[in-house]
Amino acid sequence: MDLFEIRDILNATVLCGEEYLDREVRSACASDFMSDVLAYVKDQALLLTGMVNPQVVRTAEMMDMKCIIFVRGKMPGEDILELAREREIVVMRSEMRMFIACGLLYSRGLAGE
């Protein structure tokens, strides 16, 4: 599934990395706890979170993730977007709640593992 499709499924707004939406992702993880992302995630290239701070981008960077989606309408600040731009990580936001966003992506074929 590419990031164009994910954007459309979640009715999301792309905040940075528009030029990388053709990236393919095969699995995702969802957490507000960066400790758990660092400890449990393996090859999931997509992170859904309601946590908004620069450490979300740092965590995604360390885990080689390609895209962060802020759910529940959370709006990251310019400092967060700047960090993501430097690291070529796509950032989107969606008004959907975490459970709904995950459920939609899962039902359309995106795996958790």
Next chain:
Amino acid sequence: MGDLKLNYEVDGGDLIQAGEASSKMKMTLKKLGLPPEVIRRASICMYEGEINMVIHADGGQVEVDVGMDTITIRLTDHGPGIPDVDQAMEEGFSTAGDVARDLGFGAGMGLPNMKRCSDDMQIDTQVGVGTTVTMKIHIN
């Protein structure tokens, strides 16, 4: 050819901005063309350690030694030390405060994750003096 040595200062003041040293190390390892899985494991080890340093010890120093076979990451701080290392190694045990938790850390997963992602980890600590964590990641 000798080992490549990298040195970083970790500023203790600002947890929101922490991770800069890990980010720089990761970029250097990428430029060296090391296997992505090795880079990721080294990056997780260092990032967890860097976050720990900022949460618990007001920063410190990191030395990274990239050899032919092994990456060695040594984090040294002059913080309060760890009174009970076995307890600190238990998943879920944490003494991190609200600031760390508000940022998504402090789950008590840092040290166990560092041990899991490295091939060897040693903790030298003395209460009131500081802590040195040394991790080795084999390249092949």
